[in-house]
Amino acid sequence: MTTIKILGTGCPTCQRLLDDVMNLVATNQWDANVEYVTDIPAILAYGVMSTPALVVNEKVVAVGHPGPAKVAYLIQQAITA
Amino acid sequence: MTENSIPAPQENALTRRKDARAWGVVAGAALIWLLLYNLIHPLANWLAYGMFAQPEGSHLGESLAFFFYDVPKIILLLGGMIFLITVLRSFFTTEQTRAWLGGKREGVGNALAALLGVVTPFCSCSAVPLFIGFVESGIPLGVTFSFLTATPVVNEVALVMLFGLFGWKVAGLYLLSGLMIAVIAGIIIGRLHLERYVEDFVWQIKVGQAALEAVKPTWSERFQSAWESTEEIVGKVWLYVVVGIAIGAGIHGYVPEDAMAHILGKNTWWSVPAGVLLGVPLYSNAAGVIPVVHALMEKGAALGTVLAFMMSVVGLSLPEMVILRRVLKPQLIGIFIAILTVAIIFTGYLFNLVLL
Numbered sequence: 001m002t003t004i005k006i007l008g009t010g011c012p013t014c015q016r017l018l019d020d021v022m023n024l025v026a027t028n029q030w031d032a033n034v035e036y037v038t039d040i041p042a043i044l045a046y047g048v049m050s051t052p053a054l055v056v057n058e059k060v061v062a063v064g065h066p067g068p069a070k071v072a073y074l075i076q077q078a079i080t081a
Numbered sequence: 082m083t084e085n086s087i088p089a090p091q092e093n094a095l096t097r098r099k100d101a102r103a104w105g106v107v108a109g110a111a112l113i114w115l116l117l118y119n120l121i122h123p124l125a126n127w128l129a130y131g132m133f134a135q136p137e138g139s140h141l142g143e144s145l146a147f148f149f150y151d152v153p154k155i156i157l158l159l160g161g162m163i164f165l166i167t168v169l170r171s172f173f174t175t176e177q178t179r180a181w182l183g184g185k186r187e188g189v190g191n192a193l194a195a196l197l198g199v200v201t202p203f204c205s206c207s208a209v210p211l212f213i214g215f216v217e218s219g220i221p222l223g224v225t226f227s228f229l230t231a232t233p234v235v236n237e238v239a240l241v242m243l244f245g246l247f248g249w250k251v252a253g254l255y256l257l258s259g260l261m262i263a264v265i266a267g268i269i270i271g272r273l274h275l276e277r278y279v280e281d282f283v284w285q286i287k288v289g290q291a292a293l294e295a296v297k298p299t300w301s302e303r304f305q306s307a308w309e310s311t312e313e314i315v316g317k318v319w320l321y322v323v324v325g326i327a328i329g330a331g332i333h334g335y336v337p338e339d340a341m342a343h344i345l346g347k348n349t350w351w352s353v354p355a356g357v358l359l360g361v362p363l364y365s366n367a368a369g370v371i372p373v374v375h376a377l378m379e380k381g382a383a384l385g386t387v388l389a390f391m392m393s394v395v396g397l398s399l400p401e402m403v404i405l406r407r408v409l410k411p412q413l414i415g416i417f418i419a420i421l422t423v424a425i426i427f428t429g430y431l432f433n434l435v436l437l
Contacts, residue, residue, distance in 0.1 A: 011206035012313075040209055040286075040407075047289035049214035050175040050207045063174065064202070066298070067305055 002032040002079050005055040007043040014052035017065045021054070024072050030079065096299050103301035114161050118154070125149035144334030151246070151326045151372065156319060158245040159238065163314050166237050167307035170202040171298060175211055182220050182228070187271055190224040195263035198231030199256075205233065205401045212408050216279065217288045223271020229405075230421065231263035234396035238318055239367040243391070246375040254432070255388055262392070262424040269420055270413075278413035321369030329376035336380050345382030352386045353429035357422060360393025367395050384436050389429025397421055 004021060008014025018036055025032050037043060037055075046053065046060050054062040054071065056078035062071065128149045129135055135142030178197045185193055203211065208229065215225040235256055244252035298306075345352050363370055374387050402414055409417075 009206045009209065011204050013204065014206070040213065041282075043210050044213055044217075044286055045289045047176075049179065049211045050203065051210060063176075065306070066302060067309070070302065 002030060002075075003035065003057055004032050004075060005035045005037050007037045007046060007048055007053040007055060008051045009040075009043075010038060011051060013065050017052040017054065017071070020065070020068045020071055021075070024068065024075065028072070028076075030075070032075075032079075096301075100300040103304045107304055111161075114157065118157055121150060121153045121157070125153075140334045142334075144330040147333045148326055148330035151330070152323055155242060155245050155322050155326065155372070156315065159241050159315050159318070159322070160311055162241045162244070163237055164307050164311045167202070167310045168303050170200055171303040171307065173197070173201045175201055175203060175207070175214070178228075179215055179218055179220065182215070182224060183218055185220075185224065187221065187223060187268060190221065191227040191264045191267040191271070192260075194224045194227035194267065195231040195260045198228040198263060199235045199260070201228075201232075203232055205398075205404060208401065208404050209407050212405070213283050213286055214288055216283060217286060221271055222276055222279070223267040223269075225267075226270045226417065227263045227267025230266050230396070231260060233398055233401060234262060234392055235259040236367055236395040238314065239371065239391060239395050242322075242368060242371040246371060247378075251384065251388075255391065258388065258428045258432075259392060259396075262396075262421070262428060265424055266417070266420045270417065273416070275413050275416065278410040278416075280408050280410060283408050318368035321366055322372070325369035325372035329372035332373070332376035333379065336376075338379075339381040343381075345377060345386050347383035347385065347433035352383065353389050353426050353433065356386045356390035356429065357393040357397070357425055360390045361397050361399070363394045367391065370394055383433045385429040385432030385434070388432055389425050392425045392428070393422075396425065 004025070006014065006018045006021060008018065018034075021034055024030070025034055043051065043053070046055060048060060048063060050063055052063075052065060053060055054074065056075055059078065061074045061078060065071075066074075125146055129142055129146035130137055133142075133145055135145055178201045181197065182190060182194055212225060212229065215228070216222065240252055240256060243255050343349065345356070360370075371391065374382070374390060378384065378387055397418065402418065405417075406414055
């Protein structure tokens, strides 16, 4: 089971990343749990200052929204690692 | 989709091919852009005087020509320049900026923070984590404020539109005075030692080590995300641009010369503070406001008044203050607004005094 977290403050890009990740998980049928983290101290605990950020298995893999293809690749890589 | 169908962006040969193709697409787009940009003027005249058959020099003809010229010009400029600005910004990250600002003295730190505030990609919704991240890593409060001030004051849409409608001198003045205001506001806040007005929980938050090893985006990724932001920004403002230019075109064709000299001219002392006050509720409508202001200036409004108004539209933004309220006590928000307001009014008077 993979845990995917989207760190976000509710901005439009954060929402878009969340939607894209949800879609990717559904279409690829990954065994993953997607969580949307909006708590500021929790976000900062990951050392992230700009949102959104993508966390897979407690590791920050992207800050900002690098586009669906890159997101798919990053999650894929973290799952197989 | 199978697992294998997801491409690996780091693969070298593939990346090079993709980058080459991306450069090709961008170069092609640039050519088309140039071609279109040069077609606007003849096309606008043809539409206004030919297709709508208005005689040259008539009120309606002038207004129409103005409208058909300015709308495509500004939309093209916005698209092209915001794309370039976003590509430039992809070379900066907030984490990198924080590292650069660490350990800088007051003054130098404020100037650097203001400059980085302009180029670092940053949306106001990230203001809270960014503020905490900066302050926690020991960056002085005043330097942090210089960064937070420069970002909205020097707004890219406003900058591009000023460039398109007023020319590079006014755009440059706007950029410079925005930077100055950010530096001065930051230095004053630093000198006042207002750390006690930062919400207490901020000092307790433990900021984690940045876990992300820097992955350099490829050119095709930079271009792609720049294109996405350009689409997003232009999609958000184009309607304001059209409406603003329509109003501006009406003023251009119908309002007599110098009609505004009495109200918004440089000899009217209260026009600068009035412009600043008027700008506050117009937040985020810079795109619609600038064409109107441009038309007003043709009719005798003073440049300083116009610049002060512009900065107030983008800089004194209530939504941003609401976001910052989560980390700042009301006293500090109040002081920040007061300093910004005074600085903007002062800039307005200064330009009215110096220019023309």
